[in-house]
Amino acid sequence: MSNYVLNAAKPMLFWRRFFAIAFTTSLFILYFRSQPVAAQVNEYCQLLPAAAREKEDLRLSAISGSQDAKISYQGLLRQDAQVLHECRSRNWPQVQAIWLRLYPCDSRPGAIDQIMDRIVNRGYNQVYLETFSDGQVLLPSAGNPTVWPSVVRTPGAENVDMLSIAIQKGRERGLKVYAWMFTTNFGYTYAQRGDREAAIARNGKGQTSLYVVDNGSQLFIDPYNLQAKRDYYRILTEVLRRRPDGVLFDYIRYPRQAGSDSIATKVTDLWLYSEATQQALFRRALNNKGLDLIRRFLGKGYVTPGDIAEVDRLYPQEGEPLWQGRIASAQQKSVLPPTARQPQLQFELWQLGVAHAMQGILDFIALAAYPAQQLHIPAGVVFFPGGNQTVRQGYDSRLQPWDRFPSSLEWHPMAYGSCGNVSCIAAQVEQVIRVAKPRTEITPAIAGLWGQSTPERPSLELQMQALRQFAPRLKGVSHFAYSWQDPHDNDRKFCRLR
Numbered sequence: 001m002s003n004y005v006l007n008a009a010k011p012m013l014f015w016r017r018f019f020a021i022a023f024t025t026s027l028f029i030l031y032f033r034s035q036p037v038a039a040q041v042n043e044y045c046q047l048l049p050a051a052a053r054e055k056e057d058l059r060l061s062a063i064s065g066s067q068d069a070k071i072s073y074q075g076l077l078r079q080d081a082q083v084l085h086e087c088r089s090r091n092w093p094q095v096q097a098i099w100l101r102l103y104p105c106d107s108r109p110g111a112i113d114q115i116m117d118r119i120v121n122r123g124y125n126q127v128y129l130e131t132f133s134d135g136q137v138l139l140p141s142a143g144n145p146t147v148w149p150s151v152v153r154t155p156g157a158e159n160v161d162m163l164s165i166a167i168q169k170g171r172e173r174g175l176k177v178y179a180w181m182f183t184t185n186f187g188y189t190y191a192q193r194g195d196r197e198a199a200i201a202r203n204g205k206g207q208t209s210l211y212v213v214d215n216g217s218q219l220f221i222d223p224y225n226l227q228a229k230r231d232y233y234r235i236l237t238e239v240l241r242r243r244p245d246g247v248l249f250d251y252i253r254y255p256r257q258a259g260s261d262s263i264a265t266k267v268t269d270l271w272l273y274s275e276a277t278q279q280a281l282f283r284r285a286l287n288n289k290g291l292d293l294i295r296r297f298l299g300k301g302y303v304t305p306g307d308i309a310e311v312d313r314l315y316p317q318e319g320e321p322l323w324q325g326r327i328a329s330a331q332q333k334s335v336l337p338p339t340a341r342q343p344q345l346q347f348e349l350w351q352l353g354v355a356h357a358m359q360g361i362l363d364f365i366a367l368a369a370y371p372a373q374q375l376h377i378p379a380g381v382v383f384f385p386g387g388n389q390t391v392r393q394g395y396d397s398r399l400q401p402w403d404r405f406p407s408s409l410e411w412h413p414m415a416y417g418s419c420g421n422v423s424c425i426a427a428q429v430e431q432v433i434r435v436a437k438p439r440t441e442i443t444p445a446i447a448g449l450w451g452q453s454t455p456e457r458p459s460l461e462l463q464m465q466a467l468r469q470f471a472p473r474l475k476g477v478s479h480f481a482y483s484w485q486d487p488h489d490n491d492r493k494f495c496r497l498r
Contacts, residue, residue, distance in 0.1 A: 041083060041084075045088055046121065046122055047120070051121075052118075059110065059113055059117065063109065080173065084173075088125050093464075093475060094476065095126055096126070096478075096479075098122070098479050098480075099130070099445070099479070100482040101133075102166065106162065107160045112165055116173050117173070119173075120174070122485065125174065125175060125176065126245075127177045128248055128478060129166055129178065129180055132235060132239070133181075135149070135189030135190055135219070138150075139161070140158060142159050143161070144238070146234055148187070148190070149189060163179070163239065171245075176245035178248050179242075179247045180250060180382075181235075181247060181248065182250055183364065184201075184254070184361065185209075185218050185251035185255075186231075188210070196227060198222075199227045199231070200221060201223075202271065204268025204270070204272070212255055212257050213255050213257070218255060222276050223360035223364035224280045224360050232367075232368060233367070236372075237371060240377065247378075248379075252382070252405075253398040254397065261397060263395065263396065263397060264396075264397050265393065266350075267298060272298065280356070281298070284325075284356065285322070285323045286322035286324065289311045290321040291323075292315070292321075293311055293345065297349040298353075302346060303342065306338070309338045358399050358401040362401060366406075379410070380410030380412050381411060382412045384400060384402075384413070385413050385414075407437040410442075411436060411441065412478065413432045414445045415445065416445075416446070422462055422465075425463055426470075429442075429444045441475070443478055445477075445479070446463045446467070446479060448463060448484075449485065
């Protein structure tokens with residue numbers, strides 16, 4: 001009996017030793033597997049090619065059905081997310097974002113995984129996902145209560161919610177995913193609705209933006225129009241239901257025109273001729289004289305000394321014509337004749353028209369940002385630093401009053417200067433920093449390619465080096481766009497889902 005126990009103890013002892021060795025070996029494997037990862041990113045927090053290939057091989061194996069590969073792949077995603085987080089926290093910029101557009105074919109299994117992996121591999125920790133643009137919305141067609149068509153409209157894919165999927169896939173990799181949305185540019189499809197005609201912005205030449213923008217796809221709305229506000233609020237509500245990590249508002253302006261029309265110099269150049277905008281402008285009058293002159297100025301594009309004299313006769317009980325923002329002394333009317341008052345009154349009416357157009361933009365962005373802010377979701381504004389410039393008595397046709405955007409919003413200036421070097425890009429960013437209040441979060445957007453300069457712009461590395469001088473005032477930078485860096489973008493763009 002004792003011999004039996006003794007003989008039985010030998011294999012037990014063997015197996016104990018075996019498991020002890022195996023356990024220790026596993027610890028060493030895990031230790032050494034994790035150690036090189038920290039060294040597998042370069043100075044821009046980009047994954048080295050070998051590590052990127054390993055992850056892609058695991059992704060493909062997981063798609064083919066390998067359960068072991070799926071487990072390993074998910075573990076590697078978490079590991080790379082931690083590495084990216086640590087690298088970005090140690091290196092400037094702390095936020096490195098990229099602008100991304102998805103196409104219908106990206107709804108295929110594994111496609112968004114591959115895109116998000118490539119984004120992480122490039123050292124990005126935020127994604128600005130195009131959610132509403134060119135008159136389409138990234139919502140499932142079966143769950144889209146807005147007036148815009150869905151990006152994916154293929155039969156059989158009605159329930160594919162690419163926005164929700166992208167947010168989920170991004171978070172699995174440590175990415176924050178913002179919803180990037182056009183704002184006052186509602187897109188061509190909106191113009192096709194006969195019941196929305198009153199919501200479209202018009203200038204004094206009887207034009208909509210469809211006739212002044214080269215590609216014919218941009219339709220700007222009247223920011224004072226109640227129906228336009230309701231439509232936008234509806235789409236924003238649906239987007240926010242997906243709980244993105246933030247929302248960015250782009251095209252917060254009027255259309256950009258070409259040639260001599262790029263500068264607005266007269267009232268008929270302004271987008272003041274839709275009903276809601278006009279009625280809101282008339283409400284800015286503080287007396288009958290003011291209202292009468294505003295109407296005349298809007299109708300003819302100017303006022304004459306005869307107009308002023310006639311208004312004086314019509315309302316003899318009133319002093320100077322008044323509207324919001326105008327301060328006139330009681331003596332002006334009695335001292336100066338209409339011919340002397342006309343130049344100043346016409347100039348002030350012009351300034352009123354410009355201010356009214358800009359105020360519509362400011363009111364619309366306040367309305368758009370409010371639902372996100374109520375949910376404590378960060379909201380940001382995207383703009384051109386030159387969008388509010390003046391040229392003598394004229395204004396940039398975009399009339400983008402970014403210098404008056406609230407500091408409670410993130411500022412994302414598009415520093416796309418194309419002077420062939422970094423000087424104009426840095427100057428645009430410096431201009432925004434100079435204007436912004438101290439606590440405004442500024443994340444410039446730059447355009448270009450990694451490791452490659454073009455005649456218009458230096459490489460992203462050179463641009464980043466130029467912007468680093470503004471740290472720590474700048475904590476983030478974004479790159480436009482993923483499609484520029486993805487050699488397969490045309491395959492994604494033009495492929496057929498079915």
